Amino acid sequence: MSQIVQFFFSGLTLGSIYAVVALGFNLIYSTTGILNFAQGEFLMLGGMTAVTLARFTPIPVAVVGAVVIVTLCGGVLEILFFRRLRRPTVLQMIIITIGLSIVIREVALHVWDEKVRSLSYFTGNECSSVRVLGAGISPQVFWVLGTVALVVLLLHLFLHRSLVGRAMRACASNPEAAMLAGINTGRMRTLAFMLSAGIGALGGCVISPITMTQYDSGAGLAIKGFAAAMLGGLGRPMPGVLGGLLVGLAEAFSVYFGMPAAYKDATAFGILVAVLFVRPQGLFSSGELQAGAQER
Amino acid sequence: MLRVRNLRTGYGSLEVIKGVSFHVAPGEVVALIGANGAGKTSLLSAVVGLLPPWDGQVVIGGRDATGAPPWESIASGVVLVPEGRRIFADMTVMENLQVGGYRNPDRDRLIDEMFDRFPRLRERRGQTAGTLSGGEQQMLAIARGLIARPRLLLLDEPSLGLAPLLVKEVFEVVRGLRDLGVTICMVEQNAVAALEIADRGYVLETGEIILEGVSEDLLRNPEVMRAYLGKGYREVWE
Numbered sequence: 001m002s003q004i005v006q007f008f009f010s011g012l013t014l015g016s017i018y019a020v021v022a023l024g025f026n027l028i029y030s031t032t033g034i035l036n037f038a039q040g041e042f043l044m045l046g047g048m049t050a051v052t053l054a055r056f057t058p059i060p061v062a063v064v065g066a067v068v069i070v071t072l073c074g075g076v077l078e079i080l081f082f083r084r085l086r087r088p089t090v091l092q093m094i095i096i097t098i099g100l101s102i103v104i105r106e107v108a109l110h111v112w113d114e115k116v117r118s119l120s121y122f123t124g125n126e127c128s129s130v131r132v133l134g135a136g137i138s139p140q141v142f143w144v145l146g147t148v149a150l151v152v153l154l155l156h157l158f159l160h161r162s163l164v165g166r167a168m169r170a171c172a173s174n175p176e177a178a179m180l181a182g183i184n185t186g187r188m189r190t191l192a193f194m195l196s197a198g199i200g201a202l203g204g205c206v207i208s209p210i211t212m213t214q215y216d217s218g219a220g221l222a223i224k225g226f227a228a229a230m231l232g233g234l235g236r237p238m239p240g241v242l243g244g245l246l247v248g249l250a251e252a253f254s255v256y257f258g259m260p261a262a263y264k265d266a267t268a269f270g271i272l273v274a275v276l277f278v279r280p281q282g283l284f285s286s287g288e289l290q291a292g293a294q295e296r
Numbered sequence: 297m298l299r300v301r302n303l304r305t306g307y308g309s310l311e312v313i314k315g316v317s318f319h320v321a322p323g324e325v326v327a328l329i330g331a332n333g334a335g336k337t338s339l340l341s342a343v344v345g346l347l348p349p350w351d352g353q354v355v356i357g358g359r360d361a362t363g364a365p366p367w368e369s370i371a372s373g374v375v376l377v378p379e380g381r382r383i384f385a386d387m388t389v390m391e392n393l394q395v396g397g398y399r400n401p402d403r404d405r406l407i408d409e410m411f412d413r414f415p416r417l418r419e420r421r422g423q424t425a426g427t428l429s430g431g432e433q434q435m436l437a438i439a440r441g442l443i444a445r446p447r448l449l450l451l452d453e454p455s456l457g458l459a460p461l462l463v464k465e466v467f468e469v470v471r472g473l474r475d476l477g478v479t480i481c482m483v484e485q486n487a488v489a490a491l492e493i494a495d496r497g498y499v500l501e502t503g504e505i506i507l508e509g510v511s512e513d514l515l516r517n518p519e520v521m522r523a524y525l526g527k528g529y530r531e532v533w534e
Contacts, residue, residue: 163394163398166395167395169384169391170384170387173386174385176346177383178395179365179367180346180367180378181370181395181399181440181444183398184365185367
């Protein structure tokens with residue numbers, strides 16, 4: 001029993017990080033039609049920046065600082081690499097994001113180095129644990145779960161209660177009509193990149209004590225987050241969160257049921273392939289694959 | 297209000313609008329009519345900036361707006377209610393209207409006004425817009441456009457795909473707006489109905505204006521009837 005609880009929490013923790021990546025994917029995809037393969041890099045940048053800042057400041061300040069810096073990075077990247085494209089095709093933009101992810105990784109390798117780093121635990125240390133149904137759960141797990149839950153809630157409120165959030169959904173729903181309503185879709189795109197980057201950075205910070213951060217830890221996260229987003233239905237932020245949790249749990253329990261731990265990455269890829277083959281519109285979507293912004 | 301001079305535009309290398317000039321004076325209702333594929337929708341798209349003009353000039357309210365991005369058109373007082381309605385299908389009726397008033401700080405009062413004009417929308421304010429009937433969606437699209445307080449309303453095929461009874465209702469709405477003094481430029485395949493409301497009309501054929509004049513004259517012009525309305529117009533409209 002305690003073992004199941006242990007695996008459950010470990011799956012939930014990983015899953016909520018995949019959920020963060022999926023959120024980022026979906027936000028950008030639904031407002032712009034771009035699949036941003038540099039999404040995982042935002043988590044890496046967040047974690048790395050926070051580790052560096054934590055040398056000079058207390059952890060909360062370091063985390064806030066990292067989120068602010070990476071958010072600005074996201075905006076700058078959009079302005080530098082997407083803003084001035086004249087009528088780009090979606091394929092061009094996707095290839096740009098792949099290039100960006102490689103560049104960011106290399107820059108991170110030069111700025112930091114290839115060493116594995118981690119933020120220290122927000123409360124307690126690596127040995128402290130909380131008893132839940134007989135299992136020992138690290139307090140950091142609750143930091144991760146709580147933070148991700150808060151992010152999801154706030155994002156949901158933003159998208160559904162604020163005018164700018166509604167405008168963002170309008171861009172996703174029908175970009176041309178959104179433009180005709182006076183919404184500057186270019187600015188919405190910048191905002192989507194900033195939000196995704198900020199959310200990613202925060203996720204990267206809270207998970208850093210558990211999974212460690214390295215210059216190339218973004219790539220794996222991007223693919224798993226992509227699997228999560230596909231599972232939930234591309235372009236739909238909230239189902240994507242659920243998809244993330246499912247991928248995380250599947251990964252954890254595949255190990256529990258005897259799959260060698262070294263192969264646990266295969267679970268996420270297996271899910272990705274299965275979804276692409278069997279249900280490309282995602283588990284929780286009834287209609288066809290939602291085409292985000294179709295650039296004309 | 298709107299003056300278009302010698303506008304040329306198209307898609308890729310295909311020229312769809314081949315040097316069109318027309319104007320809409322304040323308070324006027326102008327109909328752009330023509331058969332399918334005449335370039336009516338492309339013309340309006342070029343006016344609001346959805347389709348970049350190749351050549352020519354678009355002047356809105358005395359200011360040159362040639363090639364300005366679509367989100368600027370609303371700032372200069374022009375609102376396009378696009379063909380096929382283009383409502384935000386997965387958002388509620390209320391949210392559609394709020395987004396329509398994105399640039400208008402006075403939106404809440406205007407939304408109330410729209411609810412008075414279209415009571416059906418008030419009943420369905422919390423409903424997802426995609427679940428509305430075709431006619432209701434058209435009303436929503438028009439209401440969404442009006443919330444931006446346009447000085448010039450461009451209507452693209454407002455009757456397209458609607459049942460005859462609803463077509464009548466939509467034209468009733470347009471007539472109501474005209475009586476309120478809203479300047480309107482409408483594109484219609486439904487030429488007789490459009491000309492009956494409009495003060496003036498332009499007949500478009502394969503990207504060029506081939507006839508223009510006061511509505512009554514165009515309605516009486518056998519050339520218009522024969523060449524641009526198709527043979528079946530009598531069966532449809534009488």
